[in-house]
Amino acid sequence: MSRSRIAFVTGADRGLGLGITKRLLELGWDVFAGSYLADWPELTELSQKEPERLHVIPLDVASDESVQAASRAVEATSGRVDVLINNAGIATHYPRTIHEEQVEEELLQIYNVNAVGPMRMAQSFVPLLRAGAGKRMCFVSSEAGSINRSFRDNWYGYCMSKTALNRGVQCLFDELRPEGFTFRLYHPGWVRSYMSGELNTDGDLNADDAARMAVAYFLRNRYEDQGMQEEDRLVMRDWLGREWPW
Amino acid sequence: MDQIVLITEAHHPWGRALVREFAQKGWRVMACSPVSVEMFQDAFDTDRIHIFTMDMRSRESVQQAVERIQEQTSRVDLLVCGTLSSQGKESAGIANMSADLVLEDYQANALGPIRVIEACLPLMDHGLRRIALLSDVQGSLGLGLSGAGTGYAMSKAALHMAYTMLHGDLGRKGFTFRLFEPGPEPETEVSAEAAAAYFTGSREDEERMVMLDWRGQEVPL
Numbered sequence: 381m382s383r384s385r386i387a388f389v390t391g392a393d394r395g396l397g398l399g400i401t402k403r404l405l406e407l408g409w410d411v412f413a414g415s416y417l418a419d420w421p422e423l424t425e426l427s428q429k430e431p432e433r434l435h436v437i438p439l440d441v442a443s444d445e446s447v448q449a450a451s452r453a454v455e456a457t458s459g460r461v462d463v464l465i466n467n468a469g470i471a472t473h474y475p476r477t478i479h480e481e482q483v484e485e486e487l488l489q490i491y492n493v494n495a496v497g498p499m500r501m502a503q504s505f506v507p508l509l510r511a512g513a514g515k516r517m518c519f520v521s522s523e524a525g526s527i528n529r530s531f532r533d534n535w536y537g538y539c540m541s542k543t544a545l546n547r548g549v550q551c552l553f554d555e556l557r558p559e560g561f562t563f564r565l566y567h568p569g570w571v572r573s574y575m576s577g578e579l580n581t582d583g584d585l586n587a588d589d590a591a592r593m594a595v596a597y598f599l600r601n602r603y604e605d606q607g608m609q610e611e612d613r614l615v616m617r618d619w620l621g622r623e624w625p626w
Numbered sequence: 627m628d629q630i631v632l633i634t635e636a637h638h639p640w641g642r643a644l645v646r647e648f649a650q651k652g653w654r655v656m657a658c659s660p661v662s663v664e665m666f667q668d669a670f671d672t673d674r675i676h677i678f679t680m681d682m683r684s685r686e687s688v689q690q691a692v693e694r695i696q697e698q699t700s701r702v703d704l705l706v707c708g709t710l711s712s713q714g715k716e717s718a719g720i721a722n723m724s725a726d727l728v729l730e731d732y733q734a735n736a737l738g739p740i741r742v743i744e745a746c747l748p749l750m751d752h753g754l755r756r757i758a759l760l761s762d763v764q765g766s767l768g769l770g771l772s773g774a775g776t777g778y779a780m781s782k783a784a785l786h787m788a789y790t791m792l793h794g795d796l797g798r799k800g801f802t803f804r805l806f807e808p809g810p811e812p813e814t815e816v817s818a819e820a821a822a823a824y825f826t827g828s829r830e831d832e833e834r835m836v837m838l839d840w841r842g843q844e845v846p847l
Contacts (some may be wrong), residue, residue: 458712477795478740478743478744478747478795478796479795481744482737482740482741484685484737487737488729488733490734491784492729495728495780495784496725496777499720499725499776499780500725503720503721503723506721525787527790527847528847529796530787530791535795536791538734539787539791540785540787540788541784543767543786543787544732544781544784544787545780546767547765547781547783548771548776550767551772551776551779551780552720552776553815554770554772555718555720555772556720598736614770614778621722623728626767626768626847
């Protein structure tokens with residue numbers, strides 16, 4: 381592989397993840413694309429167009445073994461990653477209030493993918509990021525995880541998973557920022573994507589527009605001047621540039 | 627009419643102290659614990675305390691316990707949801723993280739209280755309608771402390787989100803909440819006494835979402 385810039389994107393089969401992958405390729409990056417849906421065609425078609433720069437890697441972020449196998453595959457191919465984009469996420473179709481019976485398996489699965497998945501990725505990919513130039517970890521979170529703007533009566537599993545993710549990223553930031561790692565915690569807006577299993581046609585943004593804005597923020601450096609580094613402050617920002625409270 | 631409190635994790639030193647505190651105040655206590663009843667019933671020598679086996683990690687266990695509790699009482703005024711904490715099992719740092727433990731923490735610390743609340747709501751239509759949740763400053767996004775295991779901190783943050791959602795929904799139906807950090811073990815007796823006073827007293831700002839530690843200090847969520 382050439383000495384170009386390298387990103388790893390999780391949940392790249394469709395929706396926002398596919399959009400981010402396409403955008404990074406347009407910008408000249410090499411991309412490792414984590415693929416959960418082996419029979420979903422778009423990523424495969426894209427890799428046929430870009431066989432040199434797009435590497436499709438089977439990945440289930442809810443599985444330790446799968447995440448470790450993905451990091452070994454990248455290690456064997458490039459030995460480094462400059463930017464890790466944790467995009468994979470799921471939600472339920474049937475948000476329930478406390479007055480209804482929660483679906484236990486679903487609550488655990490959502491947490492395993494949305495909150496634990498990015499932490500697994502961070503754990504396995506830290507050595508590859510240390511070997512890279514960017515040392516940047518990006519996390520697709522959500523306004524739904526903001527405790528200070530919480531307004532919902534239902535959707536416990538999704539909201540809790542994103543709050544927990546934000547707290548997990550705080551822990552990572554605390555530990556890895558002193559080593560020079562930088563972080564992007566991001567609310568992409570309401571995207572017409574497949575997060576709940578089927579295409580959401582009501583979203584505000586199409587996936588490619590959402591991806592364009594996300595990638596711009598993920599790749600841009602934040603303000604730095606004498607004695608002042610914006611990177612030293614962990615924030616969650618959205619697709620319009622607004623900062624969200626925890 | 628006796629007031630009735632349900633306390634989970636009553637076998638822990640702090641839970642035990644809280645059970646005794648409420649019994650002394652004249653409340654009837656439904657003390658729940660995942661360990662077998664025989665293991666700790668000697669700790670409570672009053673007929674004000676009823677002991678039940680309840681494992682908050684299992685919906686079935688929670689439902690069975692609540693069915694047995696319904697044989698003793700048709701009303702719960704105050705629900706105190708403690709948590710099975712794994713803090714200490716897990717050290718800080720991403721390299722030390724075990725995904726299995728992170729999931730266990732969530733099962734116990736976030737989903738456990740939701741299961742208990744869901745099962746107890748029918749018993750709380752009348753009476754004080756108060757829910758107390760035990761948490762930890764490590765779950766605070768506002769403080770963003772370091773030093774705890776990642777999964778533990780994440781699970782407590784998730785609990786705080788559940789608290790905000792419950793507060794919004796049940797608050798409109800007349801429920802009030804106490805989110806409380808019990809503090810270090812050496813302070814168990816003082817902390818349990820402070821907790822009992824806080825859980826039973828009124829607050830002038832019930833509309834606000836508030837987390838207090840055992841010293842009465844407000845912790846940002």
